[in-house]
Amino acid sequence: MDAHSATSVHAPAAAESDRTGPPVRRATALLREILEVSEDFERHLGRELTVNPTDLQAMEHLLMSGPLGPSELSRRLGISTASTTKVVDRLVDLGHVTRQAHPTDRRGILVVPTESSRRRALSTLMPMIMGIDAELDAFSADEQSIITEYLERVVAVYRSHIGP
Template identity: 40%
Template sequence: MHQASVLVRQILVLNEAMEFIMRREMDINETDFQAMQHLMKQPSMSPGELAHLLHLTPAATTTVIDRLVLKGHVERAPHPTDRRRWLISPSEKSVRDAMEKLMPMILEVDEKVRNYDHADQAVIVDFLGAVVGSIKNRIAALENSSPGPGGSTATSNGER
């Protein structure tokens, strides 16, 4: 294996360790952590949108949201145009706490890449973009070939 491939694998393993520490610090389980990751990327969504992203039933997603609300990580707010719906958002404190833990690492990596000249930065971005693309492609291939509940196989659009 090329050293770059070995380092990518190390990044994936270290990411798992970082997520474990973050879950422990936040006092949440893996599913709740995944919900928080989605909410940090798109800070306001309906419970149905979150259920879709988590691949959970609406009832299971409600349980996740209830746990996160109880621990102060998310807030429910009425939808601005549809009073029958709710929007879920991460709490400011939870976002602030997560960023306090992550920003030193993010800034360190950002500083390191900025120390390279523009041509080298372009190579780094190209390589990392290819890694991201490869991971996305592998996820899609595995999702489309994995047996779903009851042994069915997902179709190309993710339906079972």
């Protein structure tokens, strides 16, 4: 760990002013920054795959969950089935997905990511994910446990503020 990293990791919990909100501690401000950088990374990934944000969101669901029916994809995206059809059409045209017959429902179809698109997305995602994971190596097992507990609590706070 370099001197800059050590300073930022172990800096005191001094209050910091968020650009638009009340003063918060450095860790809370950094969580906000992580969210912003994550959005920047998603835009970068969308450019790499030449897809818009909704199409990228559909791709993320398909890459994480595997093949999905159009209705399930529509539900996950929170958009109408007609809009989902347009998303799938664009992804098919770009070579990111195919439509395949459902194995157990002869009237159904599944939207399946292509192997080339999966490789392309993962070639951008995996170095970032592995880089983040490797940062934990600089911390002891006890410190990693504390970091994990803190992040679990942050996730729980987010979830507690999401309406039904």
